[in-house]
Amino acid sequence: MFETLEVGKRIKGGEFSKLELPLRQNLLAAQFELAERDYPVIIVIAGLDGAGKGSLVHRLNEWMDPRGIQTNTFWEHSDEEESRPFFWRFWRRLPARGQIGIFLGSWYTAPAQALLEGHIDTAEFALRCKQIETFEHTLVDDGAVIIKIWLHVSKETQRLQLEGKAPDKQQNPRVSDHPYELVGKYEQTLEVCEQLILGTDSSHSPWQLIESEDRNYRDITAGQIMLDAMTAKSPTPAQTMVQNGQRATDIGAQPTVLDTVDLSLTMERDRYKEQLSKYQARLQDLAWVAYRRKRSVVAVFEGWDAAGKGSAIRRVTGAIDPRLYRLVQFAAPTDEELAHHYLWRFWRHIERDGRCTFFDRSWYGRVLVERVEGYATADEWQRAYAEINQFEQQLVEHGSIVVKFWIHISKNEQIKRFEAREKEAHKRHKITEDDWRNREKWHEYAQAIDQMVSRTSTSHAPWTLVSGDDKPHARIQILKTFCKTMKRALED
């Protein structure tokens, strides 16, 4: 989840100025229009200490008219609050219709802290998440727009920020001098954050995660998310908008999580052969162990066109007794599938305990091809992240082992393979019109992949980004990851 938030997204000073002016004008226009509307806007700003929550709020107040914005902090726990039900403190601070309420520190703070400090167990934590969902749902049912922004910084940046050594420090005196993360608990904190986000990510009030290493990127992105949310229900969104409100993510080539993949990795033929037999033998054994222990495996293979998905899958299936696995391929849905919820076509292929199912393309089509090609509406693909997480969580809770691969290749490598395929008439897979069209949308796909990994790479079902320019290397990386994941799961 957080690996996509440390890829170095940034906006330089000159670009920032160009983006800031139209964004400010748009936000101000949206705010004035909101004043006439019969719903409030509730903005939750959460995230790691040192990620700049305070400074973002400062900027938002600068950009908009602070008279229509209430900023709420819940630093001091007053005894007035403690002596009433938990949500009372938030109810009394809710913005009126037409107003904006920013919650810095919110209903999210207490459950996360309680879990971190061991005061509640995970069952109690899950219950608290449900109460939060119910609370937010009640407000959304009444018309409220809820925007939840999560700011993330890397361990190192956080340390610098909190120790006051950050180069572009712009912090106010802080209330808590000793965040939990500082005392060697950064990883543990992230784990709780992931649970918090997954447990409260819903179609009516989704989380938006923002990389916050660079404050220009952070602020512009947060501003644009707010603008989108504030104008989504507006009857005349287009007309209130000042022209040229370009999106931060559209500027030049913002790096994505794919840029963190080292595509220069290769593997020599001899070494490949040796590793292949080693890991295939190991996988063969593991598949039988899983069978005996009644643990099923759900493996997802996704990747660019010509990334070598098919041949990589063959190296995996080649290792496993055919009685133990099923390979399912997905192209366009059938009529019957279209007549059901999009997850139905995948649920039906979930195999029984002890068996492996390999998905050659999967439910992630919803947030990849269906999103980019417009087959799914924005509402549909946006709520799919939470739906997919819930689906995979059910698999994991049942005892399934979930592995997910995205095979990444460079644009150059792809064109080489396309051309090679066109020359070799004997290759069964011809290059189609679709392949060329997808290639033109490389940038949109990269963004969709970045968000997919950000929203669905979880500790119980993480994504593995495979370095695919060198096929031998890719195959071994997949086999190795497969073995490692199964081994760890079967040791439990």
Place this chain on the structure above:
Amino acid sequence: MFETLEVGKRIKGGEFSKLELPLRQNLLAAQFELAERDYPVIIVIAGLDGAGKGSLVHRLNEWMDPRGIQTNTFWEHSDEEESRPFFWRFWRRLPARGQIGIFLGSWYTAPAQALLEGHIDTAEFALRCKQIETFEHTLVDDGAVIIKIWLHVSKETQRLQLEGKAPDKQQNPRVSDHPYELVGKYEQTLEVCEQLILGTDSSHSPWQLIESEDRNYRDITAGQIMLDAMTAKSPTPAQTMVQNGQRATDIGAQPTVLDTVDLSLTMERDRYKEQLSKYQARLQDLAWVAYRRKRSVVAVFEGWDAAGKGSAIRRVTGAIDPRLYRLVQFAAPTDEELAHHYLWRFWRHIERDGRCTFFDRSWYGRVLVERVEGYATADEWQRAYAEINQFEQQLVEHGSIVVKFWIHISKNEQIKRFEAREKEAHKRHKITEDDWRNREKWHEYAQAIDQMVSRTSTSHAPWTLVSGDDKPHARIQILKTFCKTMKRALED
């Protein structure tokens, strides 16, 4: 909750025939229209054993075209099902768009049974409820209409039904011969049922509770609920409807829970005086105990116009040290209140631990006057039941003691009091136009009250229906209930 389902609602044979024909025609028309639509209808039929779930399904299949209806039971737990995640068995049976799927035995059966048999604790049960909510929400987001019908029978009727002694028995051989309720666990079963209903009642898929003593009433009511739900999303609901589709609840005077109140109860003056000082003294003490133990009291007073609400409240407040309580009256909301969620105006009056708050009219206005007078939309008041339950549950979980009174009087008694007030010029509360208008809507109010009690009388915050024709009796009943509830809560 279930007390409203044992009031003797019934439809006689002749009336049944008059209602059945248009209902059948309408259901059939709605079903044919549904076939053209892009969403499925999912009907969950749940309830106590012996309530006639099977016979209702039989009737539905008779009324509609069985070719568009799939009935799903989950009697046998196949190993195919057991070896996959819990919801897999339901996913594969979901109806396609344009189709109807009836679930007899559903995702509700297993968690309820597990709790009853002690295999899971309440935290785990709450979590299962959350999973159910998420599952249903996923389907509703995709367009599905979910209708959840709960059938209830009294303990005695259930026994007769299950022992095959019911007069109008029409049962098929049953799968389970030994329902839990039969072995002396009827009350315990009801408690779990209440938790199940409260935990999964949501704005997107609410529960509908039906008294099932009389199968004519049960079937007509279920049919009409289904018809409403099936046509709610139809673009031309009115035109598809055959005329004269009268509602079962509108026929003659269906009894409501108010009819179970014995209005003949009176209290002699001397006895009243003695009881008054006894219970006021007790209440005075209990209020101080509550203060010391930091338990707050939230008391709701509702009732017909001229039911004697004000004077009853005075007998309660008269007993308590003024430093310990606040009395809040509600008339039309202020501008500021209107600019927030309707619950906001009540949350702001929640007092701190140890204090009593008396609400002279309350959040129940939403499902009473606002419903009947049309100030709230059907969507708004229908989702209010779940919102109110969640609100009160938060109070109770925080440690508050919640008591709720509806003061009931007869229509005759009301007119007597109206006339008396008009004569006595010195009475401060004149009879207004509103009072007379409300009186004309007595029947609609009675229905709204019936449903209010049905949906919001819970074991943690039950309604007390006060017999109010005799004021002394009413006051003592209130004081006594107050003392009893506080005493029990403070002993915990």
